[in-house]
Amino acid sequence: MVFDSGQPIYRQIIDDYQKQLVRGELQPGDKIPSQREYAQTHQVNPNTVQRAYREMEAMQMVETIRGQGTFVRVGGAELQRIRMDMAAEVLEYFIEEMRSLGFTQEDILQMTARALGQKEVEADDRV
């Protein structure tokens, strides 16, 4: 994963893990790389990784068991909540951008429906 140097890196680490969780690439009980491993593979400051991991622990996304490693904790309802939170963030950004381009609520709804319909057609075509 390439980090966007314009955004705080620890946030990007957390976001990346959240995405993996939401997509099901990580299951509760899965072991995630140790802080040091992560820092090395992604070439980031171990302090930054520590900050990210600590926040994930505070968010109860993961838990560290001494001597064994860090494991994914969240699942079920918790995961759904994170999923909804992430969706809310994306929606907020989307709506703000569309509004700043001058579109009204009806415009946005129409365009979204059309774009979604388009996507369905494309998906069908591929099949």
Added chain:
Amino acid sequence: MIEFKEVSKCFGSVTALDGVNMSFAAGKIFGLFGPNGAGKSTTLKLAIGLNRPDRGVVLVDGKSPLDNKQNMAFLPEVDHLYSWMTLRQAADFMRSFYSDWDEEKYRELLVFLQLKEEMKLSRISKGQRAKCKLLLVASRQAPYLFLDEPLSGIDVLTRDEIIQTLIRDFRPGEQTIIISTHEIREVENLVDEVVFLDNGQVRLYGDAEELRTQRGMSLLDIMKEVFRNAN
């Protein structure tokens, strides 16, 4: 912790540092950024005691840098090792001076950096020489590690190895690393805190992540903006 209190340093008619105040807390990676001639090298040399300030005071853990040399590892921009030595001879030499020499790390890094002990320092490529210099400072458990332009003139693959070496052995909270470079992009994701120097003065300093959040830009873009405004 390293403190610079109202430090000024001139070399002849050139003012390298002009009444600067800086402090480097222990256990973090610092990026010392700025254009050529900003005073980055001078800052490092003053911290190690290779130069003395004309005015002001430099303190390392509350004492003079000269009393702290055993805690310091320095990787200068120049080729400072005896070129007739092999890597083995250079390592032997260093071993005799530093009680924090870590033989296991040395062996590991030899393999990781793909270096051979029989290599004669005068006969190897620039990239290999840079790796040798790094090997000798990284094979220690030194509380302070100073790197002056560790990546300049080095090919991309070697740069990767160098950065990986720095990360894998960094001991957060215990070790302090100060990297002076104008290649900000390479070390962007590596540094905890940054100091931007220009013409011997501090233009900006702070926590890297906070600066990114505040300004919504990378450190590189922040520096460009800072220096554009200065001019």
Added chain:
Amino acid sequence: MPTSQKFWALYRKELHELRPEILIVAGLGLLVLILLATVGSPARNVLVFPWGMMIGLAGLLPIVSSFRLGREWNTNSIYLLMSLPVKGGTVLGAKLAALITQYLLGILVIGVTGLIMAVVMIPDLSSAWQALSRITIDPSLWSQIIWGLVLAFVFSLVLLAYVVNISFFSQVVGRLVKRYSGLLTAGIFLFTLWLAGKVILGIWEGLSQAQFIDVTTAPLQLMGTNTLIFAVVAAAVFILTVLIYDRRTEL
């Protein structure tokens, strides 16, 4: 790390850098011996001259090598030396010790070569020895001669250290400035040589005025005193150099 270990590491490094000069003298000795073996009898005697020259070399080469101190700055290894946790006394002491070693090795080569030459060139060793022993020499004179030789050797060592220390001093002071340091070094070297000479003469005058020495003082005692005076002045110059290196020298 104990200072002795650091000293030893520095000493070995210095010796390694002096290898070419040491090998020159050793090579010359070997050359003389080869010529000795291959050249016929009357021509052999000429070899005494190159052998004599080797003595001069053995004494001069270390002094020439001592001016290599400046190279640490030119090759940037001064960055390494000054960042090491080691005091100036150890750094300069190791250099001095290495130069003295270079000198001693040179003397050794000369001695061994001379011995072999004597054995080969003096056709009848036993009769020569008999002739020598027939010269009745007062036993006390013998011991005086032996002591004289020993003192001469010790004095040569002290004299070497004396000149080397002045060389170090002039180079360390010379490097305090960025430009014309070579010129400054040369000037300070000559000046200090002259000044130290004056100081030594002054000490001698003081001694004779205080009547510690006079016309009746034995030559051996004079030699010993001279050696001591040179040693003290050499040590003073060394201490001064170390002080400057530790307190004033910077990159």
